[in-house]
Amino acid sequence: MIFSLLVYAAPHSHQGAETAYRFAVACLAQGHSIHRVFFYGDGVHGATALAAPPQDEPNLPARWQALAQTHKLDLVVCIAAAVRRGLLDANEARRYEKPGHNLQQDFELSGLGQLAEAAIVSDRLITFGA
Amino acid sequence: MTLHTLNRAPSNTALLADCLRACSSGDTLLLIEDGVYCALAGQPIAWPAGVTLCALAADVAARGLDSRLASNIAQADDAGFVQLCCEHTRVISWY
Numbered sequence: 001m002i003f004s005l006l007v008y009a010a011p012h013s014h015q016g017a018e019t020a021y022r023f024a025v026a027c028l029a030q031g032h033s034i035h036r037v038f039f040y041g042d043g044v045h046g047a048t049a050l051a052a053p054p055q056d057e058p059n060l061p062a063r064w065q066a067l068a069q070t071h072k073l074d075l076v077v078c079i080a081a082a083v084r085r086g087l088l089d090a091n092e093a094r095r096y097e098k099p100g101h102n103l104q105q106d107f108e109l110s111g112l113g114q115l116a117e118a119a120i121v122s123d124r125l126i127t128f129g130a
Numbered sequence: 131m132t133l134h135t136l137n138r139a140p141s142n143t144a145l146l147a148d149c150l151r152a153c154s155s156g157d158t159l160l161l162i163e164d165g166v167y168c169a170l171a172g173q174p175i176a177w178p179a180g181v182t183l184c185a186l187a188a189d190v191a192a193r194g195l196d197s198r199l200a201s202n203i204a205q206a207d208d209a210g211f212v213q214l215c216c217e218h219t220r221v222i223s224w225y
Contacts, residue, residue: 001216008225015163015189016137016225022188026208032216124215129137129225 003027004035004118009130010042011060012053017046020128021063028071036074036118037064039107042130044082047075049104061104068106079109131156133218137163137225140173149224155180158214160206162186166193171200186211 005024009016020037027034039047046060053059068075082103083092089109093101103109119125134157136149146168153159159181161169168175169185177183187205190196199205206214215221 003215019137019162019186019189022208023211026212030209030212032212124221126215126221127223127225129223 001032001123002035002121003032004122004125005037006115006118006125006127007037007039007043007046008041009128010045011051011058013042013045014130016128016130017043017060018058021058021060021067023126023128024067024073028067034071034073035122036076036114038115038118039075039077039081040115041078041081042085043128044077044085044087047077047082047104047107048087048102050102061107065104065106073106075107076110076114077103077107078115079111082109131158131218132220132222133157133214134159135162135221135223136160136165136168137223139164139167140175145224146175150176150178152222152224153178153181158182158184158218160184160186160211160214161189161203162211163189166190166195169199169203170195171198173200177202184210184214 005020007020011017051061088101089103090101138145166185166189184204184206187207
């Protein structure tokens, strides 16, 4: 079955950010495919490369990246939600003349069309709320 | 048949009421995150008839509620969560 995940929850604010990751792992372990993980609203904080949680706590952006590399996941971050929260890739940093960029590797900034497409293509779209 | 997930404690009465109103006979309600507090024995919750109730096992264990769940509530692990999503044609998240 083809799944897509919609993540509204930010790490360290809501458990939903972690639940989404656990769900993705369980999903892949059962042989299902994940078409896309879409980070929206405060969920975009799950894609920052600058998070530095204590070593005995999960670093979700790093975990997603590792999972994406193993399973070729499409990790998409809503660009409008991201830039207004200070989550930028190199392009956006240039466009807005900001001193740095912080999008974790293997994540991509894109538009809501990617969410619509995921909803159409996937058998199930599972929302992880804040 | 719809799978509903609920991730808030029963103190969020408006959300719980909305969720329960939307549950039809044959649906399943999976309690996740702080939603597992709804599964405690003795909660004054009028569960709708014909709705299967379960709680996410890792979230129950994380809160130390294993021995305190109501008898009508089963536990599902993360793999079971995925299976429930497959078995139901729709999944609605209440949060």
